[in-house]
Amino acid sequence: MWEPRRDGNPIFLTQGAPPMLKTDLHQGWTVRSVGGRVPSEIAASRLPAAVPGTVHTDLLTAGLIPDPYLGANEAGLAWFHRSAWLYETTFTAAPAAPGERVDLVFDGLDTVATVEVDGTGLGRTANMHRGYRFDVRHLLRDGEIPLSVRFDSALEHAERFEEQAGSRPRPYPHPFNAVRKMACSFGWDWGPDLQTAGIWKPVRLERWHTARFASVRPLATRDRLTVHVAVERASDAPLTVEVTAAGRTTRVDVVADQATVELHVPGAPVWWPVGLGEQPLVPVEVTLVTGDHVLDEHHARVGFRDVRLDESPDEHGSRFTLIVNDREVFVLGLNWIPEDHLLTRITRERLEAAVDRAVAGNANLLRIWGGGIWESDEFYDVCDERGVLVWQDFPLACAAYSEEEPMRSEILAEARENVTRLAPHPSLILWNGGNENIWGHEDWQWKEALNGATWGARYYYEDFPALLAELDPTRPYHPGSPSSPGHDPEAVHPNDDRFGTRHEWEAWNREDYRFHDNFVPRFCSEFGWQAPPAWSTLTATLAPEDLRKDSAVFLLHQKAEDGNGKLDRGLAHHMAVPSDFAAWHWATQLNQARATAYAVAHLRGHAPRTMGSILWQLNDCWPVTSWAVVDGSGRLKPAWFALRRTYAPVLLSFQERDGRTVLAVINDRDEPWRDSARLRRVRFDGAELAAITVEVDVPARSVGLIELDPGLLAATEPDREVLVADSGGLRATHLFAEDFDLRYDPAAVRAHAVAVEGGYSITVTAASFARDVAVLADRVAPDAVVDDMLVDLLPGETHTFTVTTAATVDGEAFAAPEVLRSANALTAPAQVG
Secondary structure (H helix, E strand, O other), X not given: OEEOOOOOOOEEOOOOOOXXXXXXXXXXXXXXXXXXXXXXXXXXXXXXXXXXXXHHHHHHHOOOOXXXXXXXXXXXXXXXXXXXXXXXXXXXXOOOOOOEEEEEEEOOOEOEEEEEEOOEEEEEEEEOOOOEEEEOHHHOOOOOEEEEEEEEOHHHHHHHHHHHHOOOOOOOOOOHHHOEOOHHHXXXXXXXXXXXXXXXXXXXEEEEEOEEEEEEEEEEOOOEEEEEEEEEEOOOOOOEXXXXXXXXXXXXXXXXXXXXXXXXXXXXXXXXXXXXXXOOOEEEEEEEEEOOEEEEEEEEEEOEOOEEEEOOEEOOEEOOEEXXXXXXXXXXXXXXXXXXXOHHHOOHHHHHHHHHHHHHOOOOEEEEOOOOOOXXXXXXXHHHHHOOEEEEEOOOEOOXXXXXXXXXXXXXHHHHHHHHHHOOOOOEEEEEOOEOHHHHHHHXXXXXXXXXXXXXXXXXXXXXHHHHHHHOOOOOEEOOEOEOOOOOOOOOOOOOOOOOEEEEOHHHHOOOHHHHHHOXXXXXXXXXXXXXXXXXXXXXXXXXXXXXXXXXXXXXXXXOOOHHHHHHHHHHOOOOOOOOHHHHHHHHHHHHHHHHHHHHHHHHHOOOOOOEEEEOOOOOOOOOOEOOOEOOOOOEOHHHHHHHHHOOOEEEEEEEEOOEEEEEEEEOOOOOEEEEEEEEEEEOOOOEEEEEEEEEEEOOOEEEEEEOOHHHHOOOOOOOEEEEEEEOOEEEEEEOOOHHHOOOOOXXXXXXXXXXXXXXXXEEEEOOOEEEEEEOHHHOOOOOEEOOOOEEEXXXXXXXXXXXXXXXXXXXXXXXXXOEEOOHHHHOOOOOO
16 A cells, blocks of 8 residues: 655555545546736636646746736736736546545645635635645546636725725835735745745645644654654544654654653764754654554654754843754854745745855855745754754744734745744744834834734744643744844844844945944844846847947846945945946946955854854845846856855954954864965065065964054055955955055956866956956856955966856957956956966
């Protein structure tokens, strides 16, 4: 006897048993319009529907809508927001046998759905973040049975809810906080306004006798596995749960539909974050048995590890330090948004590629931001395997949320389901109540608008902590990012840098990236700087006539309020704002890279007072100008290379401390860093003006500050001198003026390219100081990827860049002025030999 699995492989069970039988219902679906101002050619069509899928992806497959990510197409699809759709199929299923239960199970419906079987209504849903189960045993008969799911407008549902419960503050026009749908479905300052609808997760029939697992929740610590089980019964037969893991098997009886199985596993293989050790994953097999009959099975993997959050008071306020297996971890993180706005196109392969880009950038944590989704098990599997820590927000973001029914029950139901689902994953390291909601209540004029109405405090301070105390006491909880836990927000600001977590957005919104120097947060969980996507991503998205920063189509792909104005003002602090679009594109990308490096070095340089840096953001969900270091096509921006360098285990960084310039030596390795450092003040033409060698001795997991000889800082020609520190193959440079005052040689480099296996090798030689040398390889071939970027070269030095591409091109194209870039070239038209 066997049970079909979602991966198509059978699981063989005990002969003669009446096991759970699962049958996917993914075939034969159609979808058609049943409401709204839908274009006539679409309204008249009944289309094949992919399940799992959404109407947008079905319409794209049928060629009935243009790609919403290209040009101005997003705006042309706004009619979708107020449309309704009907999914239909038929299935066959034998009538239920005596004592048999048959459930129709939807893992996810997006979002406002009405389900019918054979003309009988089963229920109405309004939450894409949870699953639904309907008893259909009374509806089964011989022959084909109709099944339909109608999706109505989530926007109109939210508007009706607002009419009943009252409007609550939010940053964008659509009431995303009035329906349990991915908040960024309704547009964000980096995302499109494409409000999807569809059966977005698997659907199946489940046939079972006697009992089934209602939930299985394995929780592993460093030497113990505790498996909590809840069952749903169809009879009062005695039940036993058997758990096998790490070579041990334990059986317990089910009492009152609950069972808890404890396995003490001394000497269990320890799971470590990336960079600290290995990531052994241990299979856990959980079986529900009556007598000799197997009724249901559950399969998971766990990692044996401990985690806690140190929030103890100290002389600065209170700490915010993650501790894994008794090791303090400086978090080198990235914020994560859904990898594609059209969620059903996200595959495991895409998740692997995205997470691998984070790991290659030396990150050790991804924060699942609260305006997206509860991420999939596949995402967590990938992070488990790579040792990437995951911070999971509850999906509540940047808004006030009603605490009345039915909203409260929906939020708690989805939370219970997803906390249970994600519990086994060792990568999951911290639960967070939501994004910027506590901050918003204090600072964004909400209180007057609310006039005493509920806004979500009960969730953050009561409901979520109580739920986690019941379901997952093994992980720490933080009430909101940012927040100052343990303090009344009216007395201690949620964004106070002395406590908890801080978001630093004044730098981008109103100041300059050097504004980071004004604060030393305990943990900075959001900060960042914008830049356009890679050139090939832009040219694949926009028509040639739209490659202007003021074109309507370019601005449709720039969602931030006054985003281009902030880009220009940010540039103007440091360099002239180019009028040429290609030069402006490079300059803004370069400024994002510098802002990223500056902020990260500042945070890391203040460890252990600061113990976390989570950059906003890793990825994009479509082609857009944004804070991402990897654009919507998966191309690495220059800022990714800056992040990789500043997230490396060892970093040299010139920093300002109490009005003086020092060399910070950041050592996040397990062993001391002992080396010599050569410090030189050099004129751009190569003349050495001052030099000294100092010994570097920085303990493991520490920061050392090296005071500089005054002669190194006494620039006589600040517009043409640079301070350089070299140690252990690392380099830091310090300029004595901003770019617009520096007398760079615009023709400082020459390059020579040769074909090599898999691509090209480009050797760059500097005749004068060359700053931030980069090869924008995708301008030559869209698939081209360079191995390094943002290299500083002194006169006579060379650096070889390796470009990987399947294209055959003229190698000298990589030396063209628009491809071989540097800060120097922004001072005048580039001349490259």
